[in-house]
Amino acid sequence: MCCYQVGIVVVTVMRKTDKKLEAQLIDALTLVCEQAKTQYPGFSWLTHKVNFQRFPDSLSLVCVFDTNQELRAFNADSHATAGLQALVKQQLVSVGIKPNKAVPLVFDTEENCQHQDNGSWSRRLERR
Template structure:
């Protein structure tokens, strides 16, 4: 990983940690989030996966305020992503 990639990865991690902490307090059924990225194809390769309890997943997808929070939080550090780069999964599928 190049030095710039490490800085970018750290910025992503810090911002997604902020989102995670907020979601734990304000989003029913939210468990955690994670991300994957290929820096050779950044930012289109960035994928944020939000994990929910099985019974709350449908409501989370329907309401989708978490997607806006993720997009806005990453945009605050200059990282623009599309809504299809954010996915919601039940806890039993990682």
């Protein structure tokens, strides 16, 4: 099962170069997701938000765990976030994307989405 969800692109018209970058992002983030699922219990999927007019500085990720308890366990590991950040950077660089800074990571859970947004990730992600 694929664990990467199509990201939110903040532009009205994508140029050819934007489409190429988007494909590279999807390749890299799919690999990040697959590795994160094996390294971090409860990690479920991730997606990205980007404005290609301000790329790569506008890139951010939403990382989703199944439950709040699993997210708390991840946060309790003082090296987990840094490890995930390193994995993101490594995979982006492997496809030719060189971020100027650490890509911001936002964490969420399926449990919170279900309780607060009746399971509607599109509505939930629009607010971020």
